[in-house]
Amino acid sequence: MTPPPARRRRSGAPERSYPRRGAVRRAQMITTYGVGSLVAVDNESFMVTGIDSWNVAEAPTVFEHRLARALGVKSFRLPPASDGTSRDGVHVRRFPLWHSCPKCAVLQHVRQFNSPPGKNECGDCEEDLVPSRFVMACAKGHIDDFPYWKWVHRKNRQEGRAGFCGGEMRLRTSGKTASLRSILISCTCGVPEVSMEGAFSGTALSDLKVFCSGRRPWLKDAPDDPCSERPRTLQRGSSVAWQPIVRTALSIPPWSDGHFTRLQNHLDQLRQLYEEGNHGGIDIYLKALSLTEKYDFSPPKVIALLEAENQEDAGADGAATADSAFVALRKQEYERLIEGRAESESDHEDQFVCEPPRSSASVLTPYGVTGPMLVKRLREVRALKAFSRVDTPETRTDVHEAALSLRSMDWLPAMEVQGEGVFLRLDEQRVDTWVRSTAVAARVEVMRNNHIRMMRERSQDPDSVPESPATPRMVLLHTLAHALINEWSLDGGYPAASLRERLYTGETMAGVLICTATSDSAGSLGGLVAQGEPDRLRESLDSALDRARWCSSDPLCVESGGSGVGGINLAACHACVLLPETSCEHNNGLLDRALLIGTPENPSIGFFSEVLSP
Template identity: 60%
Template structure:
């Protein structure tokens, strides 16, 4: 989505002006800073293009009133930060905001066809026009990136001079100027023609520039450029990985690495926020007396949190420590965080037992849950209040952010920060579990195991290819239980978007799939008017849930792409899906935890040749 047109910065009511009198180039929503236009991404504003700058100066430029601090202790501990900050809200009177740098630097003039860095056009201050022709300049459509996350300009000079086998160190020393023109014959890359006025090389088209080895054939490798941290910023460790050509607006240019957590008791009432800077010290104190002495000193005798409550919070934090003697990995700690959420959702709490500040209210429905027993669904819970904090810890390019290993994540700043940008969602949801005995019998069926193994093997091949060391690649999470829960969540979201009037993009899944977990939470994923109207909670009553689930399962029996969809031996990205396509179970990517992979509706309803493959086959036969 292209942001609204740029608006001129107005002075604040008190006459304040932005730091360094920086011009405003456009506006984006807070949520977009986390999901779409975060640090290191490219953003188009009118006919100009920018890269969102790093966060090294954000402590000084982000006003606390416009970018407030928020806390979620469980997620802070996981990511190793002291707090989170909401991205700055953009208003006419805002003192500052998200900062950007012009990128790519290479521009072309549609009138004189010159192709050169933006500054060489001598544009008037604050404008992006050719100083000679006075027409709007066009940013380069092409950039290059590597799988480590670096980003750089497309090497036009080497591309046009490749036939002369020139040394890359002599860039721009041929005495000529680059030009770009469009033949207009087609809309393909063949019609984009690059030439040099030196006359020593023929003009060439951009055809073939997107081949995987196109730049490798020019003996070009990544130099580790990080323009979001400064135009001259390069990775101190270097790089040397192969470069890939990308369209400037491609989704592969930037993918955020997001981690989220639900606010659950005893952290969900906000009373622990004043202790945010002291948890590391408190965890090292063993006795109640030492903790009391520390709190008196830290808060000058008036700790805002009662000592008993502090002890309860410390006990809850230690309960979330991963078990085992070895040092826990990031995945171990994230798994422990999910386990605790699962316990809270399964157990629930009563709204009447808590204060108005409580941000997690999960209750047992009033209806008889026994009506869901034929479906194999148990333990439905109505999550009437829900708070989720999503933080961006880094980003990737070219590769799937959810499947990459941590070393391939690009940082948001040059120096380590004690905080990360985040957003919070206030909403509601429905939590349900699958019957453990019926699930255990189904997931050990040989035909089910063999079908899921096809997806798991395809997904593992992708992960192995993306890993620097295949022996240390991330293991695929695909299991019969996980794929079943994932597909069930998708069909329920699609059904509720039809029955309850929710846009599919305003709902989101949260899967709890492990040996000791088999649940799914579907909740409102936006903080706007669709966030907490109560309509989703009403769908969690047993009678409504039974009717909706049966309708969703029957709808999943048929797809407009059948029989091709159901009979496909591989579907989706690199064969990581089976019977799943955009006409049946796929969702908007913001609603899915796994980027629309590891889906198979045959595990819900079976196939014509093997109906018992489906977990819900008894329902279809009744």
């Protein structure tokens, strides 16, 4: 994760040598161990530093024009890899800084243990030190060591007293229970021994008059940021200690074209020539480029690509005035998935191949499914935009986005997944008729109200909470995607975690793309595309809907008035339609299988109730 002992720079000046501390996969640097996260390596704990400290000289560049424009950067970079011959690497720093010795039980700052050089052990006992299990953080992303001294002396110190008592703190575990009550802290100054019980309450630290320090240890030389947020005690490995904010986009024409991808590093110069109307200059530039790149760039094709790009940009800018930039991305993808791109019209470097199945899709008409498309080649870019702490970034909530770097950077860390998928739409007229049902609207309204209430409870400004995306159309498509992923994981041999949904919902959209979510061998073998053939898709729908009719938790599941976090689900649980969280865009929220198959009291509210056998 940090660079190995470095070679000399090209200029001849020696680089500083850093020890290596473990390794993680590149994909984990986006979703699990990104900037600001805590990584446990053996008996030590480290925090990943900001991207402005990374050595990305040899890290591959990832281009995705649409996503880069939406995020305000020029390009993306794969997290740098570090091996015995590379200078690349992700830097980390030790955190938390308070440690304890398992033998002598001393609890203090790591520098006070007099550890031998290059080792993290007690200088007296020669035992490996244990990093603090507890930290404090706030909703703005600041994080610091837990204030152990103030916690132990909270009833035995004068208000406003500066400095410490001069004693030595110790930490031990009674072993009677696994609760916080068994974690005991004492001080040699003579104060009574106290436990960690109550440290996780919302007012535990504020009652001690402990305020947020504004520390950002993942950013090198970052000054303390003034902060009025109330800090909270967290476990070092808690899921809310670091939550990634990831944005994704598909590569679609014209940006998926092989010509376009080869010209990524030269687009600024070509765009300038195009805007000046200097087509002759483009021809000369491409001829000179062909001599170095050893690739034949066709000037008419490049000009056509620039024209298409200009039109797409103009259309996207117009859409972004009413909707967010990311909604505009989805609309562009939806249109391209409907339009398709035949394999015969693309070359082997094209990153988007989408065509209709060979057999007739009329067998899907009774299900209200129309226009299935087989996405035989697909590229998705996932970029880490920021991260949050304490507050979980639920659907469209206003969590604070902690920055990945201290200074502005023109790139973000990202990964690309190349695979395949199946895209299908629901008949718009049939959906509109079904949405007008009073019973359907009433069920979705319950979910919507629960979601809005949850967002207001977690929001810093309850009056500015955005509208919930829960609509009958969205919940229907979302639950259908989950049912199909579960079915294909059983019938098609795919692990559920290797498939991922991509929803296209709105007034003019009613589609879902189910694609491979990983870049391993399950990603591009053609098995998922085969599931999109109409006959097999009909069988999958029959089987998925039949499974959805009965859950092992029924009747509790189907009669639920609210389940999941904040009660934003209705008839949905781990025994029926929930998925691994990596496969779901909405953290397993806003689901209701009753909208697929109906309820025992009212089967007609199910969109597919007419095709279900009695």
